[in-house]
Each structure stands twice: as structure tokens, then as C-alpha cells.
Amino acid sequence: MLTPLMKQYNSIKEKHKDSILFFRLGDFYEMFNEDAKISSKVLGITLTSRSKEKDIPMAGVPYHSAASYIAKLVANGYKVAMCEQVSDSLGKIVKREVVKVITPGTFSDPDFLDSKSNNYIVSFCVGFNGSAISYMDLTTGSFKTKEFADPVDCLNTIRKLLPKEILVGTIKRSDILEEVVNFASKRGINIVHFQIDKDPKGYLESFFEVNSLSSFGIVDKKYSIVASASLLKYVSEIQDCSSITSISYDSQESMLVDFSSQENLNLVSGRFSLLSILDKTKSAMGARFLRRNILEPLVNIDRIEKRQKDIEFFSDNAILRGEISVALKDILDFERSFSRVLREEANIRDLNVIKKSLLASINIFDLESRYFTVSIDEVKEVFDLLESSILESNAVSIKEGGIIKPTCDKELEELHRISTEGKSFLLDLEARERERSGIKNLKIGYNKVFGYYIEVSKSNISLVPENYIRKQTIANAERYITEELKIFEEKVLTAKEKICELEFKIFNELIGKIKPYASMFYELANNISYLDFIISLSEAAISNNYVKPSIKSEGSIVLKNSRHPIVEKHCDNFIDNDINLKENEIIILTGPNMSGKSTFMKQVSLIVVMAQMGSFVPASYAEIAMVDKLFTRVGASDDISSGQSTFMVEMNEVANIINNATDKSLVILDEVGRGTSTFDGISIATAITEHLHDKIKCKTIFATHYHELNELSSRLDNVSNFRVEVKEYIDKVVFLKKISEGSADKSYGIEVARLAGLPKSILDRSKMLLKDFVKSRQSEDIFEENLEKETLSRIRDLDLNSISPVELYKFLQDIKDKL
Structure with a gap:
């Protein structure tokens, strides 16, 4: 037999089957049945059962700390339906209803x-x-x-x-x-x-x-x-x-950077990312703005050059940059706080976030106003309103007082006067009663159950005046009340209750007064975000020795002494490199593993992204022809979840490039074709290169171990060969990490194995086998070459006019047998 409470719960749960139902019961949110089991497991809370329904699983969390538990459930992909008590008891049961449903995409608590x-x-x-x-x-x-x-x-x-x-x-x-x-x-x-x-x-x-x-x-x-x-x-x-x-x-048109390129280039994810290098922002809003712009580089030269000029301005004005940077540290996340204001979810902390941020914005405006499109008068209006009304407070509740300045309202000020004077009244009353009764240790106290009282130790009970009314007996004393104390208690407690009610009313009125300033707040957020973004890029440019790139609508990508912005921060003596990647050119880049091919290609890609987001770049000189789309096919990984092999994933990514690249795109290909047999791989890599050259005509850097691809430069006009320099010694090989024109003729795989730490016995055996394979291959090549010459000579000497069909058949059979 279900209780009325559980019938109510089941009725509400029926409408929210896909959510964990947080069912408010007094100071707790309770979960029942399967919800309780899930919550217990995910949140690590005790699974119990209701005393009246022993077979119903139950788990609960305190209402005042529910946010952290909700955040954990949402992070694990669950929806949470918040069921609140919306009225006082009607008969035997409190009315409850779901006031909102929280999903991963609608979770809004800024603390989590x-x-x-x-x-x-x-x-x-x-x-x-x-x-x-x-x-x-x-x-x-x-x-x-x-x-x-x-x-x-x-x-x-x-x-x-x-x-x-x-x-x-x-x-x-x-x-x-x-x-x-x-x-x-x-x-x-x-x-x-x-x-x-x-x-x-x-x-x-x-x-x-x-x-x-x-x-x-x-x-x-x-x-x-x-x-x-x-x-x-x-x-x-x-x-x-x-x-x-x-x-x-x-x-807004922006460079398309596909998801593979985002991951391959570590634009915003990973322990070491481009975002981590460029992020010198002081505000959360500026950081979000920077992240979005790394993922969406511009394709409008005027906008790029505007950002470059702004970066240059702050790079040249160190004192102003420093002053604004200090002021930006006082900018809190008022964009999210104001959003809570509009949704009427704000507390006093949100209003203080807004107030402090508005003051910091005014200070920044006074330092440099050209980056503000917002009406500074409106900013000051809202700041003055909040400054005159709210107290510095971190209170979570807005119904318990202590959040509004008493001076902002005459009635509130009078109530506070009554409350404050009450303290001196109690001290005066205590002194008078001690003198009147002769009880030296008499004291006046207060608790929530009995209110105000006069406490007298049991040894002094005989001295208690006749007008004292006994209220409570405790171990070593008696507690009393008088008519005067009773009147005072009613007056003070009423004042405290009215203060809380009035402050709550004034708080809501404040919310109503600042809501109409929504457009101002959003515009100010954009102004501050952009300014923070620009100063962050200027600080990155100065600290990392970046230069301003020249942006062209078409032409070459020219870099001198270019560096990888991420790797150089985690590598001593980074080797810089030059490149002049011309319009429609394909560079075939050869060299050993670990020689720096991938680093170089990513470096070029990252510099293009940085240049088109408006940033300065790591080089001594940079000229960037605008790129509309950036594609990178780097690294090898399979996709177990969808049953795709390394080679299939590689071919899918290449197909995406072939189908979407234009002649304005930049394509980076690393070891395409290695996931299959050598001859298949060479054939595919060659065909891809020919298609990019003849059909798409985009700028491309193709790193490969297939030295056969170097031969393409002899028959395709826009294919060039480059290699990573290697220095050979008697007992070792040194990778110089320097890119130069020409092609590599060795792979140095055994040397890479040595650097990886393989045992010497394996390395020595590998060298012996390599020599045998080379000799065998050379012998096969000589045999095939001699056989080819002999066969061609016999065919040339053949007299087709005199040979019979039978003799011709024997002739061809002899050649076939030798092959």
C-alpha cells in the first residue's frame, strides 16, 4: 500500500521518465527506485529505503549543496528534473511540481x-x-x-x-x-x-x-x-x-579548420596547445573569445589588419598595456551573471560580480576609450544603482537578509535602527536587573526555541523578583521572562523578519531595474572580450618574439626562420626553418622518422592559423596568402568503435580533403598510404598527388617515405622536392631538423630504432639483414635488367616474315618460362 507521498512521487515521475527526479522533502532532495540506485552509484551516496516502504530504494542529498551533485550527474550524461515544494500543505501533503529540467546543454551553474x-x-x-x-x-x-x-x-x-x-x-x-x-x-x-x-x-x-x-x-x-x-x-x-x-x-566568413586538423594541430585541446601558448587573458570572457577565434580564423583582410594594428598599438605602449591588464583582472564573468539575472536565478554574488566588473570597465574606459562602443553613461547608471543598494556578500540565500544597504530605503534603515538599538537595550536591561535583584551573575540570552530569557543560577533562585515568569529549567539554572523583555522580543524579532522581507523585495526590484540594460551588458561583454583578446595576443607576441605577418589575398606562403609555437616552448635550441610555398605548389618532403617532418608541417599550418586570427607569428618574416580551408592528415589511429582500420580512417580523411579542398586551401599530408602494402601505398599516394596538382591546384605539403614520389617533380610542373637534412658519422646519424631543397635517398630506420632504445643485439641483427636484403634486391635488379636486355634483343632480331606459327609459339613459350 503506497503512502500519499509516494503516489505523488510516482505521478510526477511518470511525466519525467528520462530524468533523475530530485524530489524535495524538507531540507533534502530525495531520489527513489531506479533513480536512487543510479544516484547512489554515480554520486557515491548511501542507498537506503523509506521507513514506511521498506522495499523502495531511496537516496538523498542536502538541498543547500545539491548543485555539486547535479553537476556530477549532468557530467555523466543524465538529465535532472528539479521537483520543488510550491505551496504549503493542502490537507496531508505539500503540493510539488517540476520547476525545471537540467540537461548537459542547459546546465548553468557557474561554479561547476x-x-x-x-x-x-x-x-x-x-x-x-x-x-x-x-x-x-x-x-x-x-x-x-x-x-x-x-x-x-x-x-x-x-x-x-x-x-x-x-x-x-x-x-x-x-x-x-x-x-x-x-x-x-x-x-x-x-x-x-x-x-x-x-x-x-x-x-x-x-x-x-x-x-x-x-x-x-x-x-x-x-x-x-x-x-x-x-x-x-x-x-x-x-x-x-x-x-x-x-x-x-x-x-562571418572564417577559415574552415576541419575537426581532424583541430585535433592534429592541438589548437585548443591537449596539455600543450596553441590556446595555452596564446592565452594571457585576464577574464573568462576574454578566454572564451580567444578560444572561438583560434577555431575560426578570419578570411577578411581588413579585419585581420585591424587586429594587427591593435596588437601593435599595445605592444608599443607597455605602460598602458600594463595598466589595462591590471584592471582586466577585476573583470569577473558578468556575462554569465547577467544571464542569471535575466532568468531570475541571480543571487547577491551575481550582483556583486556585475558591480565590480562595471567599476573595472569604467576604469578601463578612463584609460583607453577607443575600444568601447557601449554607452559608458549607461554603464555608470547601473553601477551607481548597485553601489548604492547592495552589500558585499557571498550569501547563497536572498531571503535571509544581510544583502541590501540600510541607507537605500528609509523603512529598512528604521528597522535596522530598531535591531541595532536592541543590543544596547539588552545590555542596559541586564545591568538594571542585576542591580534590582542583587544577582550578580544574572544574564540575558536567546535561543530559537524559547526566544529571549533571563538566566539565574539555582543558588540565586531565592533572590528572583516576583514579576519573573519561569520559562525553562536547565541543569544548573532557571530561565525566566518579564513583560518588558517580552515586549522587546516581539519588537526586535518583528524587525528582523521585516528586514529579511524588505531586503528580498528590494533585491527583486533591483533585478527588474537592470534587466532593461540587456543590450548594454552584451555589448560591454563584447568590448571587454575583444580588448582582453588583443592585449593577450600582444603579450604573447612580445614574450615569444613574434612578428607581424603580411596578409595577401593570393600568392605564396613565405616564412623565414619560422618556429613551431608550441614545440619551441618545450624544447631547447629549437631549429627554425624557411619555406616559400608558392601558388598551387606541392612540396614532396622526404626524410627519416623523428627528423622533424611532421613538426615542420604543423608549424606552417599553425602559423597560417595564427596569422589569419590576427595574431603575430613565430618567425623573423612572414607573408601569408589567404587560406580558405585548412586540412591536415597527420598521424595514424584506428577507430575501433566503428570498426575502421588505420588505413580506412586515413582514406576517409583523404576523401574529405579531395571532396572539399579548393585552390585557396592548404593541405598537409603525412605518410598517406603507409597503412597498406608498399606498392598499393605508392600507387595511392601518387594518384592523390596528381589529383591535387591537376584538379584542385591547392598549396600542399606531402611528407612521405615513398622516395618514388620525388620522381613526380620531373613530370608535374608545380611539384618540388624538399628533404630534412641528415649528418652521417661512422657510428651514428644526426638529424639536423633543417629543411632544404632536394630529396632524401635513405630512411635511416635502424638509427631511429637505436634512438628509441632497442637492444644492440637487435640493431646489429637488423643491419646484417638489411645488407642481405640490399644484396638480394641488387641481384634481382641485375638479373631482371639482363633478362630484359636479352629479351628485347631477341625480339628485335626476330624475322616475322619467315617465322612459322609453331616456331613463334615456341619462341614466346621460352620467354615466358624465363620470366
């Missing part, structure tokens, strides 16, 4: 999010004639959409954003859906099948209270409208979306 990354949830749809992606960060109020003619670009954008949750709508391409599902499963990303069922355009217009979507730039973007409406409807059904005040069409 990576401050340097966005927390995206995305929605995408693929039709017969196009595709679109919409993406939202509820914590910052960002909501953007973009359409693509090729759905592969939609897929690449999803990979670049690394969302926490993906909504899948109409997908007309099963291969794209399969790719998304595989990507999500590898990354532990939640996939939800959801799409708005009718009138997506009308839904968006209704939500944003507009007559047309033209102001958002998507009125004619049918795929963007579907993806955006689906995403907004999904999120708004489970969360407060007040922080989403608009949607913008992402019209």
Missing part, C-alpha cells in the same frame, strides 16, 4: 562550468537542398544560426563547437546522421531527437514578440528557422529562456 569554454547546445537539420545549425549558450545568452549548402560543413561546425548536447531534427542524409551519432558517442555527448512540429516561423516571432524575422537576418533562411525554433522550443520547455533576447545569423 569551465569558465574558459562555452556550454553549447546545438540543433541541426539537413534537407535536400541545404542544411542549418543553431547553437545556444544559456549561460551567456548567445543564440546563433547558420545555413550551409553542403551538410558536411554543418557537421564540421558541430565538431568545432564541441557541444554538450545535440538535437537531431529532420535529416535527409543518413551518412551525416551516422557521422554525428559516431562523433557524439565518442565524446560522450547527449543526442536528443526533437523537432518543432508546426509553424517554426510563427513560434520564433511569438517568442521574441516581433512581426517579422527580418531584424534577425533569417527571414529567408528556412533551414535556420526550423533548427532555431526546434532548439528554442526544446530549451524553453525545460528551462527559463529569459536570457535569450535575440537570435543572430552567423554571417
Whole structure:
């Protein structure tokens, strides 16, 4: 027989089967049945059972520390439905309902999010004639959409954003859906099948209270409208979306850096990444801005040069740069705090974050105003409002007082006066009662159960005045109350209660007053993020000895004394290199393993990314012809989860390059073809090179051990041979890491094995076998050469006019037998 409470629980749980239900019971959130078992395992909390229903598993967490437990469940891919007590008891049971559902893509507690990354949830749809992606960060109020003619670009954008949750709508391409599902499963990303069922355009217009979507730039973007409406409807059904005040069409053109290249080049992930080298930002917003721009290098020369000028300005003005850097340290993550204001989830800490950040912004404006497009008067208005109203406080609750300055409201000030004067009244009353009664150790105290009392030790009970009323007996004393103390208690406690109520009311009024400044806050966040980004790049340029690259719309990539921005920070005596990669040129790069081929190719790629994001670059001179897409096929790895071998993964990535590269692209290929037999590999590598040369005509660096590819330079106009220099000694080989024109004629595999630490016995045996293989190969070559000469000579001497069919047959049979 279920209790009324469990019947209520089951009724609510039935509507949220896919979520862990946090069911509020007093000061705890309780989970039951399967939810309790999952929570116990994931959270490491005790699994027990209800006393009235012994067979129902139960686990619980304190409400005041629930955020950390929710964060852990969400991080493990679970949805959490928050069921709160929404009214007082109606009869035997308190009314409860789910107030929000927290998913990986809608989790918004700043204490448990990576401050340097966005927390995206995305929605995408693929039709017969196009595709679109919409993406939202509820914590910052960002909501953007973009359409693509090729759905592969939609897929690449999803990979670049690394969302926490993906909504899948109409997908007309099963291969794209399969790719998304595989990507999500590898990354532990939640996939939800959801799409708005009718009138997506009308839904968006209704939500944003507009007559047309033209102001958002998507009125004619049918795929963007579907993806955006689906995403907004999904999120708004489970969360407060007040922080989403608009949607913008992402019209910014940027270099396409596919997911493989992001990983291969360590742009933003890994212990050592380009992000870690360039990140000198002082604010979380600046760090997020830097990360986005590393993944989205520009293709607009004017914008790149604008950033270069700004970096140059701060590089040349060290004092100003230092002063602004100090001020930027006082910029807290007000973008996320204001988003909480809009969703009415803010506490006093959020308002203090905003207040401190506004003051720091005003100070930065006074130092250098040219980077501000926001109205500084509005910034000052909001700061003055908060400065005059709120106290410095880290209180979690906004209902317990201590968050509002008493001077901001006359009634509040009077209540505080009563409360403050009460302390002196008690001291005065205690002194008077001691004198009147003659009880020297008499004292006045307070507890939550009995309120204020006069405490008298049992040895002095005979001296207690007649007007004392006994209230409580304890071990060594009696506690009393008087009419005067009772009147005081009512007055003070009423004042404290009214203070809490009034402060809560004033706090909510403050929230209402700053909400209309949403556009100002978002614009200020952009201004501060960009400034932090530029100063970070200027500091990186100075500390790492970078130079300003020259950006051209077409032509060559010319680098002198170029260095790998990541490797040089973790390597003594890094060897720099030059390159002049001309328009449509393919460089065939040969050299031993561990000689520096991969490092050099990644170095060129990273410098191009840095240059097009506006950064200075590690070289003594750099001239960069604009790149529209960057592809790298580097490293060898299999894909066990999808049953793909190393070679299959390699061929998939090469196919992506062949199908998407243009004559403005930069392609980096490392050891393509090595995952199969030698002759197959050579054939494939040769055919790929010919296709890139004849059809696509893109800039390419192709590192290979197939020395046969060097022969392509003799018949393909735009193929050049380069090698990594090696110095040979009697007993060892030294890799010089220097790139020069020409081709390598040896692989030095045994030397690489020596450097790897293989035993000397194995190395010696390898050298003997190598000599035998070379001799055998040479003998075979001599035999084949002599046989070829002999056969050709016999064919030339053959008289076709006089030979009979039988003799011709015997002649051919003899040649075949020798072969």
C-alpha cells in the first residue's frame, strides 16, 4: 500500500521518465527506485529505503549543496528534473511540481562550468537542398544560426563547437546522421531527437514578440528557422529562456579548420596547445573569445589588419598595456551573471560580480576609450544603482537578509535602527536587573526555541523578583521572562523578519531595474572580450618574439626562420626553418622518422592559423596568402568503435580533403598510404598527388617515405622536392631538423630504432639483414635488367616474315618460362 507521498512521487515521475527526479522533502532532495540506485552509484551516496516502504530504494542529498551533485550527474550524461515544494500543505501533503529540467546543454551553474569554454547546445537539420545549425549558450545568452549548402560543413561546425548536447531534427542524409551519432558517442555527448512540429516561423516571432524575422537576418533562411525554433522550443520547455533576447545569423566568413586538423594541430585541446601558448587573458570572457577565434580564423583582410594594428598599438605602449591588464583582472564573468539575472536565478554574488566588473570597465574606459562602443553613461547608471543598494556578500540565500544597504530605503534603515538599538537595550536591561535583584551573575540570552530569557543560577533562585515568569529549567539554572523583555522580543524579532522581507523585495526590484540594460551588458561583454583578446595576443607576441605577418589575398606562403609555437616552448635550441610555398605548389618532403617532418608541417599550418586570427607569428618574416580551408592528415589511429582500420580512417580523411579542398586551401599530408602494402601505398599516394596538382591546384605539403614520389617533380610542373637534412658519422646519424631543397635517398630506420632504445643485439641483427636484403634486391635488379636486355634483343632480331606459327609459339613459350 503506497503512502500519499509516494503516489505523488510516482505521478510526477511518470511525466519525467528520462530524468533523475530530485524530489524535495524538507531540507533534502530525495531520489527513489531506479533513480536512487543510479544516484547512489554515480554520486557515491548511501542507498537506503523509506521507513514506511521498506522495499523502495531511496537516496538523498542536502538541498543547500545539491548543485555539486547535479553537476556530477549532468557530467555523466543524465538529465535532472528539479521537483520543488510550491505551496504549503493542502490537507496531508505539500503540493510539488517540476520547476525545471537540467540537461548537459542547459546546465548553468557557474561554479561547476569551465569558465574558459562555452556550454553549447546545438540543433541541426539537413534537407535536400541545404542544411542549418543553431547553437545556444544559456549561460551567456548567445543564440546563433547558420545555413550551409553542403551538410558536411554543418557537421564540421558541430565538431568545432564541441557541444554538450545535440538535437537531431529532420535529416535527409543518413551518412551525416551516422557521422554525428559516431562523433557524439565518442565524446560522450547527449543526442536528443526533437523537432518543432508546426509553424517554426510563427513560434520564433511569438517568442521574441516581433512581426517579422527580418531584424534577425533569417527571414529567408528556412533551414535556420526550423533548427532555431526546434532548439528554442526544446530549451524553453525545460528551462527559463529569459536570457535569450535575440537570435543572430552567423554571417562571418572564417577559415574552415576541419575537426581532424583541430585535433592534429592541438589548437585548443591537449596539455600543450596553441590556446595555452596564446592565452594571457585576464577574464573568462576574454578566454572564451580567444578560444572561438583560434577555431575560426578570419578570411577578411581588413579585419585581420585591424587586429594587427591593435596588437601593435599595445605592444608599443607597455605602460598602458600594463595598466589595462591590471584592471582586466577585476573583470569577473558578468556575462554569465547577467544571464542569471535575466532568468531570475541571480543571487547577491551575481550582483556583486556585475558591480565590480562595471567599476573595472569604467576604469578601463578612463584609460583607453577607443575600444568601447557601449554607452559608458549607461554603464555608470547601473553601477551607481548597485553601489548604492547592495552589500558585499557571498550569501547563497536572498531571503535571509544581510544583502541590501540600510541607507537605500528609509523603512529598512528604521528597522535596522530598531535591531541595532536592541543590543544596547539588552545590555542596559541586564545591568538594571542585576542591580534590582542583587544577582550578580544574572544574564540575558536567546535561543530559537524559547526566544529571549533571563538566566539565574539555582543558588540565586531565592533572590528572583516576583514579576519573573519561569520559562525553562536547565541543569544548573532557571530561565525566566518579564513583560518588558517580552515586549522587546516581539519588537526586535518583528524587525528582523521585516528586514529579511524588505531586503528580498528590494533585491527583486533591483533585478527588474537592470534587466532593461540587456543590450548594454552584451555589448560591454563584447568590448571587454575583444580588448582582453588583443592585449593577450600582444603579450604573447612580445614574450615569444613574434612578428607581424603580411596578409595577401593570393600568392605564396613565405616564412623565414619560422618556429613551431608550441614545440619551441618545450624544447631547447629549437631549429627554425624557411619555406616559400608558392601558388598551387606541392612540396614532396622526404626524410627519416623523428627528423622533424611532421613538426615542420604543423608549424606552417599553425602559423597560417595564427596569422589569419590576427595574431603575430613565430618567425623573423612572414607573408601569408589567404587560406580558405585548412586540412591536415597527420598521424595514424584506428577507430575501433566503428570498426575502421588505420588505413580506412586515413582514406576517409583523404576523401574529405579531395571532396572539399579548393585552390585557396592548404593541405598537409603525412605518410598517406603507409597503412597498406608498399606498392598499393605508392600507387595511392601518387594518384592523390596528381589529383591535387591537376584538379584542385591547392598549396600542399606531402611528407612521405615513398622516395618514388620525388620522381613526380620531373613530370608535374608545380611539384618540388624538399628533404630534412641528415649528418652521417661512422657510428651514428644526426638529424639536423633543417629543411632544404632536394630529396632524401635513405630512411635511416635502424638509427631511429637505436634512438628509441632497442637492444644492440637487435640493431646489429637488423643491419646484417638489411645488407642481405640490399644484396638480394641488387641481384634481382641485375638479373631482371639482363633478362630484359636479352629479351628485347631477341625480339628485335626476330624475322616475322619467315617465322612459322609453331616456331613463334615456341619462341614466346621460352620467354615466358624465363620470366
